[in-house]
Amino acid sequence: MSVTDDLQPSSKSGGPPAVGERSQQAYRRARAVFPDGTTRISIERDPLPRYVSRGDGAYLWDLDDRRFLDLNNNYTTLIHGHAYAPVAETLTRQLADGSCFANPTESEIALAGLLCERIPHIDRVRFMNSGTEAVMFAIKAARAYSGRPAIAKIEGAFHGSYDWAEVGQASTPDNWGSAQQPASTAFYRGMPQSVLDDVVILPLNAIDIARKLLRQHAGRLAALLLDPMPSRAGLIALDPDYIAAISEICNACGILIISDEVLNLRQSYRGAAHRYGLKADLFSLGKIIGGGLPIGAVGGREEVMTVFDGSRGRPALPQGGTFSANPLSMAAGYAAMAALDDAAFAHLESLGDHIRDGLSAAIERHDAPFSVTGAASLLRLHPRRSAPRNFREAFLTPAGKAAMTALSRFYGHHGVLLPRETCASLSTPMTVTDARHVVAVFDAFLAEQRELFPTLERDGAAP
Ligand code: PMP
Numbered sequence: 513m514s515v516t517d518d519l520q521p522s523s524k525s526g527g528p529p530a531v532g533e534r535s536q537q538a539y540r541r542a543r544a545v546f547p548d549g550t551t552r553i554s555i556e557r558d559p560l561p562r563y564v565s566r567g568d569g570a571y572l573w574d575l576d577d578r579r580f581l582d583l584n585n586n587y588t589t590l591i592h593g594h595a596y597a598p599v600a601e602t603l604t605r606q607l608a609d610g611s612c613f614a615n616p617t618e619s620e621i622a623l624a625g626l627l628c629e630r631i632p633h634i635d636r637v638r639f640m641n642s643g644t645e646a647v648m649f650a651i652k653a654a655r656a657y658s659g660r661p662a663i664a665k666i667e668g669a670f671h672g673s674y675d676w677a678e679v680g681q682a683s684t685p686d687n688w689g690s691a692q693q694p695a696s697t698a699f700y701r702g703m704p705q706s707v708l709d710d711v712v713i714l715p716l717n718a719i720d721i722a723r724k725l726l727r728q729h730a731g732r733l734a735a736l737l738l739d740p741m742p743s744r745a746g747l748i749a750l751d752p753d754y755i756a757a758i759s760e761i762c763n764a765c766g767i768l769i770i771s772d773e774v775l776n777l778r779q780s781y782r783g784a785a786h787r788y789g790l791k792a793d794l795f796s797l798g799k800i801i802g803g804g805l806p807i808g809a810v811g812g813r814e815e816v817m818t819v820f821d822g823s824r825g826r827p828a829l830p831q832g833g834t835f836s837a838n839p840l841s842m843a844a845g846y847a848a849m850a851a852l853d854d855a856a857f858a859h860l861e862s863l864g865d866h867i868r869d870g871l872s873a874a875i876e877r878h879d880a881p882f883s884v885t886g887a888a889s890l891l892r893l894h895p896r897r898s899a900p901r902n903f904r905e906a907f908l909t910p911a912g913k914a915a916m917t918a919l920s921r922f923y924g925h926h927g928v929l930l931p932r933e934t935c936a937s938l939s940t941p942m943t944v945t946d947a948r949h950v951v952a953v954f955d956a957f958l959a960e961q962r963e964l965f966p967t968l969e970r971d972g973a974a975p
Contacts, residue, residue, distance in 0.1 A: 532576030567594025668903025746906030
């Protein structure tokens, strides 16, 4: 059956409710125990969340036993897809030997060794349990090293849930201020003003403004927190000239550069900083390095990482954590990372190119107000004609949001889970047939939904 054969007549208006009867039943039970029926703000709902029963490779099944190609992969974590056999096998073995100890295990040395060997400028590592913690400890390490309190970060970039990293993460046209001086906006009601005062927001890829702001605050800045391709800010790469300009100032002013690769480590065998020519002092890692189990890590230059060194008394930065370096996460992470060889990355890169090129060709064919950004195994569709160049351009207007909801629902009806407001990611078990399906569904969407185009041309892009 071709993609267009199984279109429902009602799909013109986005189709019937996206989730089935069993997900609806589960959600009714969940409403009784969670404040909004879920336990993560990131759970997508249309209008309800889809509950999952199991996953296998590139696919997952919902409670109503419908199969979906998973382009979310738990927000880019599952680079080998679901239930990856080498991870499942190592976990079964490790579980039989115990799940966590107050003592170190050899498994942590193996995973840290792999990271030090692969990622340039990582000489030493510390493990924790989430990307949020990794960013938090990277920021604290920079503070402990420099004795300074503040950080700079890119407007709209997502770095998890540590207060200072949250500032400016959810700015809107109503509060984001001028382009010359982006506002340090609160992420939640009651966020202390002192936190806002210690975060400088830089516009993405605007060299002169970033230079000026960094110089202005240099004496207070411990670190510049950067994601080489911030997904929520548009999945847009840092320009080489921007990297060169801000690195020069940071080096001259003693501001440490943190490369947050919790998401973007999956861009190459040696990570994202290496791919984009960014020389970082510290790295925050997570997601793929845990093989599907909770994990976070800080890595960096030997000299900077001495802030964690407790071998001669209390370190500059004490860091613990009951589950840090638990052997389950260590073993799963090692199994997943060891399988990511050059061939695996080449496969992901070529699938990513295939899909991005196919989506772009469909956009051109239909003369549609959409664009695509991304690299390697990551991609993001934008409901605007020219690819966004920064967070403000990638910001979804109500019309843009409605278009992305319609698109994601359309994909759902054709057996594909496409994240609505952040990037899609690929996994190693995905095939060229899967990639072709992703492109064909988009092509069918554009053919069917032409009536969206004029509204998007008018209101789809942020002012
Ligand atoms: N930094 C980046 C760049 C991320 O993408 C994320 C998670 N999406 C985090 C930090 C936080 O990681 P976690 O959800 O594991 O706390």
